Amino acid sequence: MQSRMRPEYYLSQEIFEREQAKIFRKTWLFAGLKTLIPDHGNTMVRMLAGFPVTISNHHGEFQAHHGKTPQAIQAVGQLLFVNLAPDPMPIHDQFSPSFFSSLESCSTAWGPEVLHTVWHAKFNWKLIFENLRDMNHVRFLHGGHFANYLEMTIPVPEKLAEEATQPLADTSAPSLRAELRRFNWGGATPALIPHRRKVPWHAMVQPWGGEDRYYDWQAYPNLHIASGNAGHSFTLECYTPVAPGRTDVELFWIMARKSQDFDFSAQALLANMHGSKKIVGEDIAMLEAIQHVLHRQAPMPHQGAYEAQNSLIERCYSALMETESEF
Numbered sequence: 001m002q003s004r005m006r007p008e009y010y011l012s013q014e015i016f017e018r019e020q021a022k023i024f025r026k027t028w029l030f031a032g033l034k035t036l037i038p039d040h041g042n043t044m045v046r047m048l049a050g051f052p053v054t055i056s057n058h059h060g061e062f063q064a065h066h067g068k069t070p071q072a073i074q075a076v077g078q079l080l081f082v083n084l085a086p087d088p089m090p091i092h093d094q095f096s097p098s099f100f101s102s103l104e105s106c107s108t109a110w111g112p113e114v115l116h117t118v119w120h121a122k123f124n125w126k127l128i129f130e131n132l133r134d135m136n137h138v139r140f141l142h143g144g145h146f147a148n149y150l151e152m153t154i155p156v157p158e159k160l161a162e163e164a165t166q167p168l169a170d171t172s173a174p175s176l177r178a179e180l181r182r183f184n185w186g187g188a189t190p191a192l193i194p195h196r197r198k199v200p201w202h203a204m205v206q207p208w209g210g211e212d213r214y215y216d217w218q219a220y221p222n223l224h225i226a227s228g229n230a231g232h233s234f235t236l237e238c239y240t241p242v243a244p245g246r247t248d249v250e251l252f253w254i255m256a257r258k259s260q261d262f263d264f265s266a267q268a269l270l271a272n273m274h275g276s277k278k279i280v281g282e283d284i285a286m287l288e289a290i291q292h293v294l295h296r297q298a299p300m301p302h303q304g305a306y307e308a309q310n311s312l313i314e315r316c317y318s319a320l321m322e323t324e325s326e327f
């Protein structure tokens with residue numbers, strides 16, 4: 001398949017501003033965790049679509065403000081989502097009921113401790129999601145460790161691939177929102193973890209999901225959640241576009257709720273974070289190398305049929321960038 005993504009989508013300041021207006025100031029964005037502001041009076045400032053947004057806990061009720069203007073906020077389990085549009089779309093226009101309840105279910109299983117770091121990466125925000133949706137990258141890029149740890153064959157969604165090659169017939173807001181719902185999915189993946197390393201603390205938490213399986217959620221446009229140890233701990237990755245060639249990649253590590261008390265969870269989460277530094281570090285180095293050589297006359301990429309999800313998103317994205325259609 002031929003990609004619809006033109007080089008300027010990753011390079012142009014004008015496109016960047018169009019994305020901020022038509023995607024990031026229209027959709028529900030991951031904006032933090034309840035556990036980061038657990039008590040009345042706690043606040044945090046998050047950069048959302050280029051705006052500093054203050055999120056606060058007011059007697060257990062979560063509020064979001066840009067300056068003095070209140071913004072729409074919605075809790076989904078432990079996760080907080082904010083919508084900056086003056087007339088925000090209902091969150092179920094973006095998240096299907098099954099995706100919403102899956103996010104709610106997994107995040108409700110999380111304990112209160114969170115380890116956080118940020119990577120100031122030199123690539124366009126779209127590249128990291130495109131890489132995630134290309135499951136084949138795992139065996140080539142992470143061949144040394146991660147690829148041997150997971151057992152999977154990459155599914156090829158032939159029907160979806162065929163559909164995604166066709167132009168989007170209807171670009172009305174309801175139709176684009178129906179497309180948007182298809183970009184958000186998660187839970188159990190086909191990848192099994194047959195040789196999970198059973199570190200002692202795994203027996204001291206209540207894992208989510210109940211299978212030795214890789215769990216994965218993608219919430220367009222700024223959140224990825226994964227559990228590579230069968231629901232014993234979770235990584236959240238939040239992607240914040242800063243400029244066409246700059247993206248802040250935030251990593252959060254959270255453990256499943258403890259079933260017995262122990263005092264070394266900070267060390268366990270730090271070990272998880274070191275794992276991310278290696279694996280996400282391989283992704284980031286490769287994506288920065290792509291961004292570095294990308295130029296306006298670069299040829300359009302080709303995709304495999306297994307990348308149908310990328311193709312589906314590109315079809316909607318190019319309609320947003322090239323026409324006056326809106327979500």
Ligand SMILES: [Fe+2]
Nearest residue numbers: 137138279283
């Ligand atoms: Fe990766």
